[in-house]
Structure formats: C-alpha cells, structure tokens
Amino acid sequence: MENVNLLLKEFIEYLQLEKNYSQLTIDSYEHELKTFFMFMDEQAIPSINEVTHQDARLYLTKLFEQRFAKKTISRKISSIRSFFKFLMRESKVDTNPFAQVSLPKLEKKLPDFFYEEELEVLFQSVDCSTPAGQRDKALLEIIYATGIRVSECAGIKLSDLDQHLSILLVKGKGNKERYVPYGKFANQAIHEYIEYGRKKLMGKQNHPYLFVNQKGTPLTARGIRYIFDEMIKQSGMNKHIHPHMIRHSFATHLLNRGADLRTVQELLGHSSISSTQTYTHLTKEHLKKTYLAHHPRA
Known part of the structure; x- marks a missing residue:
C-alpha cells in the first residue's frame, strides 16, 4: 500500500496552518484516519485512490457492528470525509467516496443546565x-x-x-x-x-x-x-x-x-x-x- 502517512502529514499541516484547529481536534482526526488506514489494510485496498463508495459503506457498517454511538460514528465519518475533500483539493484523488455516505440521524438532546x-x-x-x-x-x-x-x-x-x-x-x-x-x-x-x-x-x-x-x-x-x-x-x-x-x-x-x-x-x-x-x-x-x-x- 502507498505511504498514506505522507498524505496524513500534509493533511495535519493543513489543519494546523490553514484551519487553526486545536491540538486536541487534530489528534482526533489523526486517530480516526489511522484507524481507517488499518481497515484499508484488512480489505487489501492498495491505494487511497482505489477506495470506493462501497468500501465507505462497508466501513460505516463495521462501525455500527462495533456498537459505537451515533454521535461517535458521525464524527469518525466526518473526519474521513474531510480528509478526502482535502485530497481532492490537492488533486491527490479523483473522487470523495465518503461524500454520499449517509450519516446516522442524531437524537436531539437538549443541553443540561442549572436553574x-x-x-x-x-x-x-x-x-x-x-x-x-x-x-x-x-x-x-x-x-x-x-x-x-x-x-x-x-x-x-x-x-x-x-x-x-x-x-x-x-x-x-x-x-x-x-x-x-x-x-x-x-x-x-x-x-x-x-x-x-x-x-x-x-x-x-x-x-x-x-x-x-x-x-x-x-x-x-x-x-x-x-x-x-x-x-x-x-x-x-x-x-x-x-x-x-x-x-x-x-x-x-x-x-x-x-x-x-x-x-x-x-x-x-x-x-x-x-x-x-x-x-x-x-x-x-x-x-x-x-x-x-x-x-x-x-
């Protein structure tokens, strides 16, 4: 498989320099993407460019099977979607396979507050x-x-x-x-x-x-x-x-x-x-x- 870590490094620099994200947010993105790269290894997907919409749906199914909360799944998918969006901007990939993946509908939970x-x-x-x-x-x-x-x-x-x-x-x-x-x-x-x-x-x-x-x-x-x-x-x-x-x-x-x-x-x-x-x-x-x-x- 290609060196996805180089692409990840470029993405992290983009989050730091252009988006001004906090280190905590950047660490979260990095963790989610490294987990996805492990999934690519398991599925024998040799290149980022070869990730398909079907692969994205399979990854979503896997997250549901692992019983993650809907909010957690949404965050994970959003991180990967942002990564592919960045790669498209940099002409590293042709399409964003996560663009059309439907995120789970979140329950609207009202914030707790004190009277x-x-x-x-x-x-x-x-x-x-x-x-x-x-x-x-x-x-x-x-x-x-x-x-x-x-x-x-x-x-x-x-x-x-x-x-x-x-x-x-x-x-x-x-x-x-x-x-x-x-x-x-x-x-x-x-x-x-x-x-x-x-x-x-x-x-x-x-x-x-x-x-x-x-x-x-x-x-x-x-x-x-x-x-x-x-x-x-x-x-x-x-x-x-x-x-x-x-x-x-x-x-x-x-x-x-x-x-x-x-x-x-x-x-x-x-x-x-x-x-x-x-x-x-x-x-x-x-x-x-x-x-x-x-x-x-x-």
Whole structure:
C-alpha cells in the first residue's frame, strides 16, 4: 500500500496552518484516519485512490457492528470525509467516496443546565476563607458570567482581563478572539483571588496564567473539571455536574431574560447561529413548565 502517512502529514499541516484547529481536534482526526488506514489494510485496498463508495459503506457498517454511538460514528465519518475533500483539493484523488455516505440521524438532546436557584446554592457553598476557595469562587463566577468553555478558561492570562471595564479577551476555537463583558460579582471574586488567593498559591512560580493549582502551576481543563466535581460534593446537591453546564446555564438564563439570539451567539463564540438555537428549545421548555405549573386552566 502507498505511504498514506505522507498524505496524513500534509493533511495535519493543513489543519494546523490553514484551519487553526486545536491540538486536541487534530489528534482526533489523526486517530480516526489511522484507524481507517488499518481497515484499508484488512480489505487489501492498495491505494487511497482505489477506495470506493462501497468500501465507505462497508466501513460505516463495521462501525455500527462495533456498537459505537451515533454521535461517535458521525464524527469518525466526518473526519474521513474531510480528509478526502482535502485530497481532492490537492488533486491527490479523483473522487470523495465518503461524500454520499449517509450519516446516522442524531437524537436531539437538549443541553443540561442549572436553574438560577440551583446555581445560587452552588455559589453559597464555596468556602472563600482559603486561597483555593477564593480561586474556586472566581472560577465559578467567571464561567457563569461569560459562558466561556473550560479550555478557554484554562488559557486566561492576567493580561486578558480589563478589571476596570470588566471585559475579558477570550481566545476561542481556531484561535478566534472575542471580547466578553462580565458583571460585578465576577469582578469582585476575581479581584479578591488575584490580590490574595493567587499570590499564596503561586509561591515562587512565575507565569502569566490567571488560574493556578495548589502547586502554583497553570490549572488545566482537567483540573477545572475536578474542582467542579468537588464543588458539587461540598454543596450537597444530588446532581452530576460538568463545567459545560455552567456555559449552558449562561446562555439559557440570558435568553430566558430576553436577550436576543445574535448577542448570545457572539458571547458564546459560536460560528453558526444554529448552535445557539439549541438553547431556544430550552427556553421553550422552561416557558411550558412555568405555564403548566401556574396557569389555572393549564
């Protein structure tokens, strides 16, 4: 079989340089394509150019037989389809055998979110008497105030904050930047953390990142998730939490209180408004529940 790894290398460079994808996304593409190359070996397909539509359908069938979730299968097929699309652009192949492969229809699952009363319990449960507690409160406040992703939160530097104007410079997916305002509660929590908690946690460390762990080194996305798990335990709430729920809550609460969809799209950093429209389903559900609970003839 031809050296598909050379084609993969070119594709990865394209994802890095032209698409500005994150390393996590690029690693995912690389894994899916290497798995597909193993399938080519098993089927004795000697060349990328000789992959047919029937081969693509057979690969899809194999994924179903392995009982992958529909969302996972869609991601795998989309990765390979993008690879062939790139190869066509570079005149390496004549056709894209995955172009007409039907992806499994995904169930529309509404995002989990907190009601405002639940979030208040979470805020009240944080012990701000310790440096770590001051950090945790600042984490919770800034994610809820801005709706940023966990990876974006982990990447915040001190220079990204304008505490006077209460505005945060967020570096999002594909290195796209956006400015997001935040309110007085987040501003106060961040100020207290920077002045007291962060200095104690930093020790002899010296780096520009806002959020740090107990050793003073930059807090990772995994570290943030662990902190949120601990918050739920301390709050006594019988609920599974992930930081993205705070982002979902940010969007849902804004829309519930009358914010327009375009503004929420810009704040979230969504490239397509269809991603933001998911939250309108949540607000409709909220309206329906409120109506049924309070209307005398519901």
